Amino acid sequence: MNSLLEQIxxxxxxxxTKIDPSLKDTDPMIRLTTDRKFGDYQSNVAMGLAKKLKKNxxxxxxxxxxxxxxxxxxxxxxxxxxxxxxxxxxxxxxAQTLAGLNTDDHLGVAQTQQPLHHIIDFSSPNLAKEMHVGxxxxxITGEVIARVIEFMGHTIERVNHVxxxxxxxxxxxxxxxxxxxxxxxxxxxFHVKDLETFYKKAKKNFDENDVFATEARKKVVxxxxxxxxxxxVWKAFVKESLRHCHEIYDLLDVSLxxxxxxxxxxxxxxxxxxxxxxxxxxxxxxxxCVFLDGFTNREGDPLPMIIQKTDGGYNYDxxxxxxxxxxxxxxxxxxxxxxxxxxxxxxxxxxxxxARKAGWATQDVILDHVGYGMVLGSDRKPFKTRDGGTVRxxxxxxxxxxxxxxxxxxxxxxxxxxxxxxxxxxxxxxxANAVGxxxxxxSDLSHNLASDYVFSWDKMLAMDGNTGPYMxxxxxxxxxxxxxxGVDFDHLPKETPMILEHPAELALAKILVRFSDVVANVIKExxxxxxxxxxxxxxxxxxxxxxxxxxxxxxxxxxxxxKMSRLLLCSLTAKTLKAGLYLxxxxxxxxx
RNA sequence: GCCCUUGUAGCUCAGCAGGAUAGAGCAACCGCUUCCUAAGCGGUAGGCCAGAGGUUCGAAUCCUCUCAAGGGCGCCA
Numbered sequence: 001m002n003s004l005l006e007q008i009x010x011x012x013x014x015x016x017t018k019i020d021p022s023l024k025d026t027d028p029m030i031r032l033t034t035d036r037k038f039g040d041y042q043s044n045v046a047m048g049l050a051k052k053l054k055k056n057x058x059x060x061x062x063x064x065x066x067x068x069x070x071x072x073x074x075x076x077x078x079x080x081x082x083x084x085x086x087x088x089x090x091x092x093x094x095a096q097t098l099a100g101l102n103t104d105d106h107l108g109v110a111q112t113q114q115p116l117h118h119i120i121d122f123s124s125p126n127l128a129k130e131m132h133v134g135x136x137x138x139x140i141t142g143e144v145i146a147r148v149i150e151f152m153g154h155t156i157e158r159v160n161h162v163x164x165x166x167x168x169x170x171x172x173x174x175x176x177x178x179x180x181x182x183x184x185x186x187x188x189x190f191h192v193k194d195l196e197t198f199y200k201k202a203k204k205n206f207d208e209n210d211v212f213a214t215e216a217r218k219k220v221v222x223x224x225x226x227x228x229x230x231x232x233v234w235k236a237f238v239k240e241s242l243r244h245c246h247e248i249y250d251l252l253d254v255s256l257x258x259x260x261x262x263x264x265x266x267x268x269x270x271x272x273x274x275x276x277x278x279x280x281x282x283x284x285x286x287x288x289c290v291f292l293d294g295f296t297n298r299e300g301d302p303l304p305m306i307i308q309k310t311d312g313g314y315n316y317d318x319x320x321x322x323x324x325x326x327x328x329x330x331x332x333x334x335x336x337x338x339x340x341x342x343x344x345x346x347x348x349x350x351x352x353x354x355a356r357k358a359g360w361a362t363q364d365v366i367l368d369h370v371g372y373g374m375v376l377g378s379d380r381k382p383f384k385t386r387d388g389g390t391v392r393x394x395x396x397x398x399x400x401x402x403x404x405x406x407x408x409x410x411x412x413x414x415x416x417x418x419x420x421x422x423x424x425x426x427x428x429x430x431x432a433n434a435v436g437x438x439x440x441x442x443s444d445l446s447h448n449l450a451s452d453y454v455f456s457w458d459k460m461l462a463m464d465g466n467t468g469p470y471m472x473x474x475x476x477x478x479x480x481x482x483x484x485x486g487v488d489f490d491h492l493p494k495e496t497p498m499i500l501e502h503p504a505e506l507a508l509a510k511i512l513v514r515f516s517d518v519v520a521n522v523i524k525e526x527x528x529x530x531x532x533x534x535x536x537x538x539x540x541x542x543x544x545x546x547x548x549x550x551x552x553x554x555x556x557x558x559x560x561x562x563k564m565s566r567l568l569l570c571s572l573t574a575k576t577l578k579a580g581l582y583l584x585x586x587x588x589x590x591x592x
Numbered sequence: 593g594c595c596c597u598u599g600u601a602g603c604u605c606a607g608c609a610g611g612a613u614a615g616a617g618c619a620a621c622c623g624c625u626u627c628c629u630a631a632g633c634g635g636u637a638g639g640c641c642a643g644a645g646g647u648u649c650g651a652a653u654c655c656u657c658u659c660a661a662g663g664g665c666g667c668c669a
Contacts, residue, residue: 027609029609029611031611033612034611034612034613034614034615035612035613038612042611042612044610044611044612047611047649047650048610048611050649051648051649057649080612081611081612082611082612082649082650083649084611084612126669163669166668166669167668261669284666285666285667286667287666287667289666289667294595295595295665296594296595296665297594297665297666298593298594298665299593299594299665300593300594301666303665303666304666304667305666306666306667308667309666309667310667311667313667315667315668315669316668316669317667317669319669320669340669341663342596342597342663342664343596343597343662343663343664344664344669345596345597345663345664346595346596346664346665347664347669349596371596371597373597373598373662374662374663380661407631411631419629420629446605446606447604447605447606448605448606448607450597450598451597451598451605452597452598452662453604453605454604454605456604458618459604459617459618462617462618462631463631463632464617464618464631464632465604465616465617465618466605466606466616466617467617469631470617470631473629473631473632474631474632476629476631477628477629477631477632480628480629481628481629484628484629485628529605529606532606533606533607533616536616536617537616540616540633543632543633544633544634546628546632546633547624547632547633547634548624548625548627548628548630548632548633549624549625549633549634550624550633550634551633553627553628554628555628556627556628591629592629592631
């Protein structure tokens, strides 16, 4: 099913073709109007076309309107200003569209006819340390992109490309050998309560104790030669560290498959030799490098991707090359998405160019790097704890939930409503959990990915404005209408007629029909904030619809037909919010 | 030095496939609760879209330059 917007687009495209077959592929430039007095949608195509056709724009607009066949959809089409074509939707058509959405599990989001196999790489922390605030955006954003892709009917692998290899593991291994020798006997029992402290202790030893440092370096060599003892300890550590990560992913409701960097170890020599053979790689200053056109360093010399170091070792360029090849050739990835901070933009640009040049990423493979800005503290510097340490993700989540709970408890004390006062401790905890996480996630997702944003508990936990808690509240409020009226939203009679007469009803309806367009845009632009903005307009639209003064009554509607119709609108709004929030990785609550 | 990102209301941020008077939230001010969740709704005020040129019928949006902030630029990831 095509969205209303797409139908209008198509009608315009047909009209243009009728005017002149050569205009077949002209974008009709259909946009939402900026003001209701201009109708609902507008086409800006006439102005641009006027020049080409050597006519005046309003004349062209008239020509388009004459050729346009939209009587079923539109009440009227007007020409305004320099040549805008304003489209006024027909309420009956709107009603019909809404009824269609209501019976569609995907709320109008078309299931793709050409499912692409997507592979998305996100979160990907280094296993040596505890996850911290730096992993927040990639983890949250990656999950959203993955969910949207799935929702459209594509297949997807969510890859956690964890840093489980490298020199710092020598240091950790040495520390384990010295302090936890029992690991060798019983690797499964290895348990670290605090990974961060563990890492710091090992690092301290490494920095201050030469003997330790020497032994640590030896452990790196042992690891690289796959010494069984070293491997046992390494595996125990990796497993334990991943357990820590997945505790966080569980809290965040994020799912990921761990494929660490070490997975590619055996593939690295092959990658290097392949690139040498096809003359992409050459030796330079003792290292094996890939030089790509257009990339230069400080001195203006060509900037290499180093794929084999002077000492024969490999680095992240090599691993990423091996991974991109593997994902395309072995996993069948047709679109690869990497979600990392924006500082790595150049690295990924080069990686993609190299993958194309090597012939791995063929033309039909789409490569995307989604770069995001930093999370800042109120001082506009990278977000830190009060004493300047990194903020652990675990602590961040706990604090969010605790603050949410404090807020709810406070409201409960102030509330006159029995409903809130009667909440059990368990219910409060559930709500706090949902609200706290929604606040953190929504705040992150509602910002433009490319910009840095300032982290603020007060802002993200605010009940008013474009926040997670407000969205959850809006949802809970709608659901309560159903409870109050003894109506099951999910089982409203299918034949319930939709009546759209009141301005508040029409306004809400026009917002609801846009859901699929927004989802399509999110996946095209890879910008979650397009969805948060939309959902906010949905809840604003609902609040106005439901307003005592300017909106309409639902349960106390003037007639049964109106009541049922409005309940249907409520139900559809709730579904839209729930679906949208689900895509954002946010779980709704039925009451709050 | 080269490259990338950012610069929009007092604050936090949208908008940037060019399109009508630049939007929202917070903060400020003014209204609205015998009634379905007021954790709400409506309104007022607040802007030389960093600056200067250019392209265009039309520019916050595209191009060039300048300024400011941040980042990247050979063996870390």
